[in-house]
Amino acid sequence: MYNGRTDPVEHVSHFNLRMAVHSKNEALMCKVFPSNLGPVVMRWFDGLGVGSIDSFKELTQAFGSCFITCSRISRPLDSLLSLSMRERETLKTYSDRYWEMVNEIDGNFNDVTIRTFKVGLPLEHDLRKSLIGKPVTNVRQLMDQIDKYKRVEEDQQQGDQSRSRAQGNASSRPSLGTINVIFAAPGRTGSQPSRIMFIARIAVDDSNSEPKKARMEIRSTLSFSDEDKVGTIQPHDDALVVTLRIGGMM
Structure with a gap:
């Protein structure tokens, strides 16, 4: 449907392709042509004088001249x-x-x-x-x-x-607990310097649960042998603290 805002030459080309079988019947082409025109363009068509158009070619020429300002300008x-x-x-x-x-x-x-x-x-x-x-x-x-x-x-x-x-x-899920890993220099952790890793599970805060004195932090100690320290620089004075989120644990 042509509304007077697009290229009239392209509209005529598309119309000719659709009516290719009837291209020799100019009277039919002229009668069918206004069926693809919008209200604004139909006012132009209705304003054509009686006897002013003798062929489909003249109709398309008059159509193009009226809406030439809508013609597409080719880009360089x-x-x-x-x-x-x-x-x-x-x-x-x-x-x-x-x-x-x-x-x-x-x-x-x-x-x-x-x-x-x-x-x-x-x-x-x-x-x-x-x-x-x-x-x-x-x-x-x-x-x-x-x-x-x-x-x-x-x-x-x-x-x-x-x-x-x-x-x-x-990141939006609360952590299930805390994993603290500290490897300290020999002689700074007592008699068992390799037993320095522990897992602390966070106690659930429940107002209906036992009193605070009864709630205790659960700790499970993990031991490391001397073989686990192979490849590290010994001794050292500064403690190494690593915090990671692993399987819901922080």
């Missing part, structure tokens, strides 16, 4: 040189902008199309490196390469989103 070829991938822009968004611009340029410039698309990619982009190492010879091959790297990009984005959700869920 050097418009492609101004296109480049923006910071944090996805390959899909950049390629969509690029092909939209290409479609607004009249003519067939495959070599320029391939070269300017490649130049518009960042130097470190994998697709640009691929196009340099293995150049494509036509636009179809370029589009296939773009689709390939778009799929890789989408897979990476889905993976990043999944990891972010997993990290968010893990």
